[in-house]
Amino acid sequence: MLLTRVRSQAGVTLVELIAALAIGMFTLLAVFAVLDTSVKQSSAVAGRVNATQRARLAMDTITRQLRSQICISATAPAIISGTENSVKFHVDLTDKTRPVEQRELVFDTTAQTLTQSTWAGVVGASGVTTWPGAPANKLLLDDVTRRPIPPLPAPQDRFYFHYYAYSLADPPRPTILLPTPLTFADRARVAKIELGFTALPPRARPSPASSVTLQNEVYIRVADPNDPAPTPTCV
Secondary structure (H helix, E strand, O other): OHHHHHHOOOOOOHHHHHHHHHHHHHHHHHHHHHHHHHHHHHHHHHHHHHHHHHHHHHHHHHHHHHOOEOOOOOOOOOEEEEOOOEEEEEEOOOOOOOOOEEEEEEEEOOOOEEEEEEEOOEEOOOOOEEOOOOOEEEEEEEOEEOOOOOOOOOOHHHOOEEEEEOOOOOOOOOOEEOOOOOOHHHHOOOOEEEEEEEEOOOOOOOOOOOOEEEEEEEEOOOOOOOOOOOOOOOO
């Protein structure tokens, strides 16, 4: 019985064992590759959802404030200052029961943040509103960078804000891009503000799969588009 079992040819050869190990190894490598890709895609989707939620909230806040610009007099433009990274303006988001505020939206290109600064208005004895004291600062968005705009040549593609004035065409359109920083004369000509940015997932590198770019246009309320010569006016 023992000699019969020793002489038996049943089992696997060394070549068959090596082939089986190779097949198993390639199968495991394929499974690990699929798992790795799945984890990366899941992380990218989760990051994009996070970036989209934060970016939409910030864009809604910016848009609402820019559309609420008001003039404090017939000679003072609603916009106090404007650059490609910031804009400061007078705003009233109340029911006229509180003084007009000054607000500034600033994109910090180094820290990659969007902050809002608010100066509360104080009405003096003469009825003149001033904005003394330090502003109240609020972080609106972090992990934010400039938006890519391929149709526009550099350095326009690196701007957060664009300011447009009406052209002399018939009918007139707000197509004249104003240089920044805005001069006093150009601040009174601004009829449209174009803004945009790219939001990134927290602690992530920019990538099309995980980042989201938003863009919007805000028309100034003091510019009447139905006017044949719609020059913004505070009258």
